[in-house]
Structure formats: C-alpha cells, structure tokens
Amino acid sequence: MPKLKTSYCFAFIISLNFIVINAFAQKESYIQSLNTQNHWVDSVYHKLSRKHRIAQLLFVRAHTNKGQAYADSVGKVIKDQQIGGLVFFQGGPGRQLNLVNQYQKLAKVPLLIAMDGEWGLGMRLDSTVSYPYQMTLGAIQDNTLIYKMGRQVAADFKRIGAHFNLAPDMDVNNNPNNPVINYRSFGDNKYNVAKKGIAYFTGMQDAGLLTAAKHFPGHGDTNVDSHFDLPLLPYSRARLDSLEEYPFREAIAAGISGVMIAHMSIPALDTTTHLPSTLSRPIITGILKDSLKFKGLVVSDAMEMKGVVKYFPNGDADVKAFVAGMDVIELSENSDRAINLIRKALRHGAISKAEFEIKVKKVLAAKYWAGLNQYREASPLNLNADINSPAQKDLVQQLSDAAVTILKGDASTIKLNPFLKTAIVSIGVSSPTAFQQEAAKSFPNCKLFMVDKNTPAIGLKNILSLLSQYQQVIVGVHDTRLRPQSKLDYNSDVKLMIADLAGRPNTVISVFANAYTIAGLPGIEKSKALMVCYQNSPELQKSVVKVLMGTLKPTGKLPVSVNVFFPTGTGIGL
Template sequence: MKGYYPRIKYLLLTLSLFFCNYTFAQKTSFVQSLAQPNRWVDSVYDDLSTRERIAQLFFIRAHTNKGRAYEDSVETVIKEQKVGGLVFFQGGPGRQAALTNRYQRAAEVPLIVSMDGEWGVGMRLDSVINYPYQMTLGAIQDNTLIYKMGQMIGRDFKRLGLQMNFAPVMDINNNPANPVINYRSFGDNRFNVARKGIAYFQGMQNEGILTTAKHFPGHGDTNVDSHADLPILPFTRSRLDSLEEYPFREAINAGLSGVMVAHMNIPALDSAKNRPSTLSRPIITGILKDSLKFKGLVVSDAMEMKGVTKFFPNGEADVQAFLAGNDILELSEDSERAIKLIKKAIRKDMITDAEFEAKVKKVLAAKYWAGLASYKPAPTRDVLPFINRPEAKALIQQLSDAAVTMLKGNTQTLRLNPLARTAIVNIGIDKMTPFQQELSRWYPNSMLFVVGKTTSLNDLNAMLVNLKKYDQIFISIYDTRTRPQSKLDYNSDIKFLIAQLAAQPRTVTTVFANAYTIAGLPGIERSGALLACYQNSDELQRAAVKVITGQIKPMGKLPVSVNSFFPTGTGVMLP
C-alpha cells in the first residue's frame, strides 16, 4: 500500500478527527500547533513511502496563462511525483480557482497552494485590484490599516483556494540601488519594517493563511539581483545581527509561521566560498533555527534562480538546501531529479531520521492547520466581484490617503489661491490623469498641460515660456513603468524643465513615483510644497488632491532616506 493513499481512508480519517481537532486548529497559531500531537499528520506520514515523503517538500510552478498543454503537464507532475505544493504565477482569478480545484482532485495528499502576493493577488493575476507597494505602506503611521490589509488579502487567498502567501518582505532596504527589493520593502528603518511586517502577517494568519517573511537574513543592502547572480553581503556578524536580522527576530517572536531564505553569499556567517545562504547549514540551522529559535516552516527562495544554481548545478543545490535545513524547496529546476538525489543522500545517512521526519511532518502539519484535512473546493462563481469588492477598494483608498507625505511646505504654500490663473502640469505621462482632472475642479481658472517622456526640446522651451505667465503651478511627476525603480527614465531636458518650474514662486510638486527618484531631480526641493506619493495609482492621485485641497491632512512619514534634504522620517504635519 506504500505510495498510494486511498481517498476513502482520507474521508474516514478526516471525519473521525474533524470534531476533536478542527476547533483547536483554528484557535492555535501554526507554530503553537506543532507542539501538539496530530493523528492526521502521523497517519498520512506513515502511509507514505520515503520517496513520497521527500516529494512533500517540493513546490512546483503553475500558471493559468500558458494554455492547456502546460496545465496538463503540471497535473502529470502532481500525479506522478506527488509533490507537496504549488506556486501560482501569472493568470486570471477565475481560471486559477478552477485549475486549483482540478489539481487538488489529482493529488492524493492535499496540496499547499501558494503565491507571491506582496500587494495582494494582483501581484500575479490580471483584472483584480492591487494594494499599495510595501514602500508606500512604510509611510503610513497607523499600522492597524496594514493589519486590515492583511486580513483582506487573506480572504482573497482563501477565496481562490490558496493556503500560503510568500509575504511580507521584511528586508530593510538601505541601498537605494537595490534592483530587486527596493519598493517591495517597508523602508530602511528596522523598527518600522518590523512593526509593519508583523501587522501584515498577523492579519493574514488570523484569516488562516500561512505566511512567509522574506528574504532571510536580509536582502536589502545589495545591488545584485539574486535572480541573475549571487549577491555578496560583506558585513560583520554584529551588523547583520543588529540590523538585517532584527525584523525577522521580532517577527519570529510575534508568531510568524514561515521564513523564506535568500540566495546570498555571507562570508561572516558561512566561510564556504560561493555558498548561498539557502544552502548554508550554519545560517539556516545554526542561526535561524537554533539561535533565533524559529520553529515554523523554512522555505527556500526559488531554486531555479541563478543566485543558487550558478555554483551548484545539476541538482546539487536541491540536495544542499535540503541538508541545510529548508523544509520546503520552491521551484526546483528538476524536481524529479532532486527527489532522487535527496533519497540517495538519506540512504547515505547525510541527515538523521529524526530531522527528516520533522521536516515532512511540519509540512503536513501546515496542511492540517490550513484546513486541508477537511479540504473543500474553491467556489468558482463570482470570483472577480469578490476580489474587487467595494470594502477592499475602500481600504486601498484609506491606505493611500494615509501614505501621502508632505516633504516640504505649509498650509499657505500647499493650498494655492483657487481663483488665480493656474497651470496643472503632468510630467512623464502623455495623457490626462485623475490627479489633473480632479484638481482642475477646485481651480476653475486652470489650464492643463501634458509633458510626455518624448516631448521635444523645442516644445519644452515653448511650454516653459508659456507657463511663466501663470500665477501658480501644480506639477505632478509620474513613473509609468510597471515597477517603480529608483531613477526615472526621463531625459535631461525634462529634468531641467522640472527644476525651472520648481523654482517659480508658487509651485506645488507631487511625485507619483518611487521616493528615491526625488534624489535624481535636482532643484525639486525648491518647490513651495512637495508631496511624495510613492507610486502611480488612481487612489494615490485622489489622495494627493484631498491633501492639496484640505480635505485630509498629510499624515505620512518618509520610510527611506532620499538625500540630505529629505532623510528617513521626514513628514510635515499641518495644524
């Protein structure tokens, strides 16, 4: 009977354990639940072969935008390899709910279905709302709003049949040139990162979702993307302990259910040449598990990334990650090969029986805690209206309102004369925006201007001459790229125009872009008033108009240090 778990046995076992264990599972955190006996976990474990136990540690990739042949190939892997979970990427919400149900039907042991949902399911799925990026959230002073966001995202996950979110990011982004964390971080203040990360994951966990803080021990101070190469963290053990590890330590103490380990070479923590932290037993077992006393799930970052495969090819990375202490291996290059190699390592006694058993039972316990022992298919009707529900949109607007940060100015320099001749100038976008349209209603004697990224120098010069005729100017600066990087893709002529306009006597500048971009716009600090809004979204554009017109006060604080003018914590509070 090894390798086969009859469905009738699952049903009988679930019925017998449901009433005595279900209430406990819902009232106890995942980490706390690990200390309790669990008959379901023991029964499933006992019925699996060694190979199937290893397979429980593997999560494979899934999409709903790659066609039927791809979907069928994933189902084949589920049936043949009997992997433990899925990681969904791009696709649509309704399609994903339906495909999740199909995959769960194909699995003998229920799958943990996961996703990177740092700003909600919209990080991967089309046609659904997006919550603000974590840097935007880093400006917010009321962390109860972030807890509520965690709850909302948790409900979205459950509605789609997801049990695990690879979030929040708890890296401290203290390197403006960071190409991979950056706006995904709450900022460069370790205390702010810890508090907001805890609020976010507690909101999700209290909705029954497994969470995964990432990327331990901290991916914020690097200028190398571990998707493409192996970053090196050259810092001392003391620095890493007091700074990078701080948010993770606080999160663990607050009941975090999972930690994702980064692909980084950290000589101060592991002297082995070119060894990524994902493959480091001194880092994962020695520091995370032993020193920090973390008892939850340890998840590798994607094992297909160059940061881990560059120096450990052909499946060696999977074996080393397993031996280092990871409980879940995410996105192996070849899971079938990896399972065979790990089985060989077990036969060679490279890991104790007790440690191997603990890994597998921890994954099974996570399935039990997430409700998979009494699994029910995800409803496939009205998925989109549920995700895009009015209360979720209202919360996004609340978050946006709370994030607007006034870097410079006062009531007089911000709220300009509504009767004066006013120019409202969009820069970096070649169309009218909600900010421009809504603000113009408050300034009836206004003219709207648009400066695209390709506007010619002659047109820019002519516009500058024209704009000098106006009594006051509102400038709005946009980053239209999918992800808001640290430097705007503007040419020098457009940057010169911004500096010239900011120097005029009555100018209000609002930046709907990564806060770091302000450092690359010399002269912008001369604006009479300057607002940081962190990203280009309709909600933040509406929030900025509310601040400018006095409907709400600017409450945000800058979560990162931009330059000497605007260090971390900058934020003018109006009376």
C-alpha cells in the first residue's frame, strides 16, 4: 500500500509540473508557425481571386489627424481593393481605435494594422506613453528592462487594435551625422545593437506582437535621408557582412518575425545603377532569403519615398519590389495601380506561381498568428487609463534611471551638498525645466537661472558673474527640439559659456541631448563632473537629481563614440 501511495504522489507531481510549465510556455512564434500547414490560411487563400491575393501584399497609409474626407478615402480603398493592411501615422489613440473598428468592417479578410513604434505608441500618437529613444536604451546595461519594455509596448499596441510594430531599428549608427537613423539606433557597437534589438523584439513577440527589424542591410553609415534621395552605401561585401548585416543575422537566428528593407544603392551587392535595395532580387531573395535563410515577412520601407520613386516612377517601383522578393509593399503611391501592374507581371511569369503563393500565405499566416482568424473589436472603454497607467510610467522612469551615464566625476564631485548655496541653471530654454523644479525640492538654498540658446554675450557675462557667488552650480544642457539632433542649435557665445562653466571646480553638468552634441561643445571635457542623458525627457531630468542626491547609482555606458575623450563604452560607476 505505501508503494502505491508513492507512485500516486509521483504521478500527481509530474502532472502538476506539466500544468505549471504549460501555464508559462510562450506562444509559438510566427516563424515557427510557418512550419505547419494552416487550414484557415489555406481556406482564405483559395477563396481569394488573384487580384485580391495581390491586394493582401499592399499596406496603405492611414491617419486620424487629417479629417473625415481623408479617413473616408482610406475606407474606400479598403472596400474597393481589399488590401492586406494599414500603416497608421499621426493621430490619437481613441480616434485610431474607433477608425480601425470601422475599417475592419469593410474588409472581407481582417486587416493587419501596423505602426512605427520604435519608442512605443508615443512615436505616432498623442496622449500616449513615449518610452526612451533607442540610443538612450543603448546605454542601459540590464537588457531584461528592455525586454520588459517590449512586452509593455506590445500590450499598448494590442490595446488599440494594432498587430505589427515596424521596429526595432537594428541599424549600427557609425556615422554621427546620419540624418535619418542617429538616435533611433541602439548605438555604434554591433554587438550591443544586436543584443538590445533582440531583447526588445523578443519582449514584443512573446506578448503576441509581430515585429520587423529595420533597415536591412543597414542604414547606419549614410549621410543622405532616403525620404528625399537615394543614399549610397559604398562599402565592400566583407565590410557589409561583418558590420552592417551582423545585427540582422543575429535577429534572424533569434526568430524575428519581419525584416524591413532600406532604400539604398549598394554596388557591392547589386551593381545596377540607381537601384534601391528594396528593388534588388540579389539583395532580398539572394542574400536575405537564400543566404541568411530568413523565412518571415519581408517588408519594404515606404514606397512613396524619393529614395525609390525618383528613379522608378509610375508604379515601376512596386512591380520591381514584388519581383525582388518583397512580401509586404508598404505605402505605394497608388495601390490600385500597383495591384494591376503586379497582376500583369504575374501573367507574364515575372515570378513563379509557387513563390507568389508563399508570399500571400505568409501575410495570411501573420494575420492568423495575430488572432485575426477570430477577430474581435478593440474596446474604447477605459482606453486612456489602460495606455497611460502608473505601471507604464514607472517603467519609463526605471529605463531612464538605468540610462544615466557619468562621463567625468566621482562621488566627491557628483553627489552634492543640499545645504550649500546652489545655482540651478538650465541652458537652451526660456522657462523653468523639470530638472530645475525637481532639483529645487532637494536644494532649499537655491536660485534658478534660465539661459536661452540665443542669449547675447553681454547677457551671458552677467549670468556668469552672478554664478560666481554660488558655492555649487548645477547645469542642465537641454535640446528642446522634437528630435535630438547631433548638433545643438545654440549660438557660439552660449557654447563658450558652457566651456567656462566646465572649467569651474564647483560645477556639475548634465547633457539632456543627443550624446553626439558633446563633440560640438569644446571645453566640456574639462568638467570635473559630467553626465550624459541622451534626451530631454522629464524622467531623465528626475534621474539626474537622484544621482546628485546619492539615491541612484548610475550604471549607463556610452553607446556611441563621441570623440577621443569619450569613446563607446565610457561610463563611470559611483
């Protein structure tokens, strides 16, 4: 009898473990799902006409800030053409949710809803949370925080009825003057870019969101914005293989569901004159699909961009992208024209029937994986509270705390005495900042100074004279522009003022701007205490005050090389 009891207990423990393991098992990935036949996908595919199969590959632009006539025009495209999906841009979350619910009623096959959300919904939508930019995330040493962010971004997307984040950016930004990638990249170290990108998209995918690494084969070392012209990537195949492509290879190995192709001329990979990589079969099919064995969704960058239509107008770009190996043709200038031209190309045998079927079924399989086989409307109830919760805001603060990077200083120069006479200076602004307001709570004997970026020399001289009367000076250098560019738009006198302050022994400087801006501030390297915080967010301004008060130990490391004084990886712990 005792033996029987032991066996029974053992069996019960095994079954209990099985239940626990299954409860925490992750959903099968999109890439894994492609290995098994899907009856829903097959059924939908067989019901579609050839024209509507082609239409599944087309994703068109949508907004909620352009008025009713624009919204209605998109609805007409959905109804008439039965396209595969939408890419939403600027607007508001409530308006978008309601519009998506209306649009889905017009589609015979549910639409796949995509957005660019490199820093979450806030990249496109008002009244939503913006997580830190990818360069800021590049400074963080604990990648589990970035995974956690990925899961939250996925929850935010799904809450408004979206299924596909066209992120992360996995370009290696090794050109400080890059006009289009820059702070959108995790940095200039290919290993760091790969690890951060994988942490981010794994979080999103584990929480049920489709993702796309961009911009293959690597847009980080260009000085032309492909929105306006075709960038040239003039490097050797060996260089591209070892550097630019590295994060994408790692992402593919880690199971990324999609890859977005850049518009770039890359002679080492395809010698065709003025041919963007989005239209190159040797690059898309030859390298990405055949050599790198990528089986997921291949997505074009926007096909309305000058980098592609400048040399291939009138729908020619859409057909060439289709033939090159594209699965999702994003933002064609004219989707109806694109469908008809691709239909004609298919009739002439541009690609095989088998290859065409694989493309369409990949898009349908993505819809199935996203749950669109059992489509349910997103609910507008409590939307604002759900996408702006204390938990989301706490996560932004955690990420910000982990990004603060000390470039110069130690405990004696960084941690300040709250009882000394203190000047709190914000440069580049005309009104008090979150940094000043937060610091003032901890330094009761303080005065606030604002220095506008265009203050004339005589005004700066007076301020410097006043600052000499204070026992300690806390300085914030702010870039208040919407996007943190590589160079500050301060006048030369304000830059000289920063150099003057950097040379004073009682001054702590924090840069709330793109890390590259430090290279344009000669003399700042003389600081006894210097921190870089990558962007001008209220959370990072609060993080610095925690460091000054000794309640936060900064662990960030510089994700890009600024100059000879501050190379990649610089970061001093306290």
